[in-house]
Amino acid sequence: MRAVRDEAEGAARPVDAPPRTGPGPSRLRYRMQRAWAKPGLRAFVTVYLPLSLVGVLGWRVVSDDDLRRLAETRATALWEAVAARPEFALKGIEIVGGSEALRARAHEAIGLGAGASSLEVDVAALRARIEALDAIRSAAVRLDPQGMLRVEIDAREAVALHRDASGELTLIDAEGVRIGAVSQRGLYPQLPLILGEGGERAVHDVLSLMDGAPDLVPRIRAFVRVGERRWDIVLEGERVIMLPAEAPGRALARVMALHYGEELLDRDIAVIDMRVPERPTLRLTPSGVEAHRLRQAVSAEGGKDT
Amino acid sequence: MNFAQIEMFRAMRSRLQTAIKRGRIGVIDIGSSKITCLVLKLDPSRLAEARGTDQLGTSLFGAIEVVGARTVQSRGVRRGEIVDMDEAARAIRLALLTAEKMAAPRVDRVDQVIVSFSGGRPQSFSTMGEVETETGQVTERDISAALAEAPEPPIGEGRQILHAQPVEITLDHQSGITDPRGMTGRRLSIAQHVLTVAARPLANLMECVRRCDLDLAGVVNSAYAASLSALVEDEQRTGAVCIDMGGGSTAFSVFLRDHLICVDQIRFGGDHVTADIASGLMMRQSAAERIKTLYGGVIPTGADERDLIDAPRIGEEETPERRQISRGMLIGVIRPRVEETFRLLRARLADIGVDGMPGSAYVLTGAASQLPGVDEMATRILGRRPRIGRPLRIAGLPQSLSGPDSSAAVGLAIYALKPHDELWDFEAPRPWSARGRAVEIVRWFRQSW
Known part of the structure; x- marks a missing residue:
């Protein structure tokens, strides 16, 4: 039976018939290639199908608690394994700028040591942490490809001491920003002391007043801000120069002129009131009042005599 | 003259319109020794514009660009007729696929193709139809009527019409009219050139194209196609x-x-x-x-x-x-x-x-x-x-296809674009046309009284 069928097939197409030699795609291959040439199908297979598969898988993981937990632990483990590799270890921390003490404080604020994983370094957060230090105006933090964490610090410069209402003594810079607490005034004898409410917001006034009267500086005990608008300069011996709110520098220059001419500040005067610049007023100390009265009495008598 | 395959040609025309709308078409010149496939990119808006302004279609060729071209050795074709369907289909598939591959970044795959047919012993006849115009002014309807009026020439058993084009239009003994629409006259006579081929080889060719999963948008006699690109207009x-x-x-x-x-x-x-x-x-x-x-x-x-x-x-x-x-x-x-x-x-x-x-x-x-x-x-x-006639230069035609041996392929591209005036491009004169019954009723009243 089989033989017969074979024979029949052989008759239909002789075994030694030349094979089809012509080049060209078979019908199936041709159809597949033509179908692939359709942009719709190609987009479906290469974009939408994978996307939807990922979507379905993702949804399954998210919707199933056990699966999600498993995926989370796996992912964290993988992350930790990668982060812990020595290739990603931090080689060191280099801090540039500021004083030694400030650098130590910045290092403390960074809170990382050599050997921590550089993958977990968040330079933006580190920068925020360093800039949170009072004594630092701004900082640049970068992680170089060799694994060094480089920090450049722009430190604030202390120009004055400020004592607030509660009696706490702080260092402030020219913008009046608090830099740090100070236990005794004597630690910074070269810095002026500022008192009074709002005084720290007008540090530049103090600096310009000091610049305008360098001879006065050794005598100054403190600058007192009065009513957040004008200054009193307290000199040694509890003497006070009251300056106007407008043009205090000119008023002070006048006081200094008086001092150079009349040695005003060496006299028994408690208050030099320049609040009305056109009308400087002096208040004598009690002993000065006494001496003045005495002198007036003497001169009155002398007048009588002559 | 109204013959059986006219609907087939009308279907091909609608496929051609689809291809033009999609902006891409393939042409395949199936010869006895080589098969050339061109993939054309069309610009439908420019095409429509050029057709509107230019009756002769001379400015059409800026609207097409050859983006894929491939010539393969022909197999299974002898004297322009298919003798081995599978082999011929394979060769056509190879030509089309490689041309499409070349065109791939520019156009998507082509579905409609125009093929040439050089076999089937082409034979020319002429026939003439004459009608009285309905209104004294020639309308498209009169032209259709005149074309339909022409007696079918004795084309013989087993033969089929491939082209039927008006060649001479005479209106009241005035000859040499290129476009009679809107002209005044009583007797409209149109002489047609009818090209016939043997029906069986043509059917084989169409089957072969069908085996390549392609829509046939036209079959053109290859001598006609070659002359479209090798002859200049003058x-x-x-x-x-x-x-x-x-x-x-x-x-x-x-x-x-x-x-x-x-x-x-x-x-x-x-x-x-x-x-x-x-x-x-x-x-x-x-x-x-x-x-x-x-x-x-x-x-x-x-x-x-x-x-x-x-x-x-x-x-x-x-x-x-x-x-x-x-x-x-x-x-x-x-x-x-x-x-x-x-x-x-x-x-x-x-x-x-x-x-x-x-x-x-x-x-x-x-x-x-x-x-x-x-x-x-x-x-x-x-x-x-x-x-020696070389094919017309069309944009993107490769140097290897600019010799006289590819004028038929380029001619097919031109055939795809030129304004068509075959018999089946004119509306069939039916009593109830799709143009609205009211118009037809008015016409009937006019004719009857």
């Missing part, structure tokens, strides 16, 4: 004979006053020359084809006897002492066949009276026209100096 107007010398056959088409008026064919072609060389000199077909294309010629010269050509006999291709023949000997083999072809051609042209047509140009095109000296031979036999 030649088409003043009259020209385009002789398409292909591999399997030599066909000619006659143009006069912008219209194709006759197509005929001689069943000798370049392949016969190769066969003559192979059998006459006892060589392999491939070796014969090689020496024909490299050294062949038809006009002997003084230097021929000194030029020696490697012409190995069958079986001695690899041996060191191969036979060598002189070029003169090769020409001696080639020449009689070409001469015979032209003599037959002359007889045919004399039969239809073209040889006496004054001012008509002869244009040789097709691959066999590249044989050196063939124009000289044509001058001697046909009595008029022909020119």
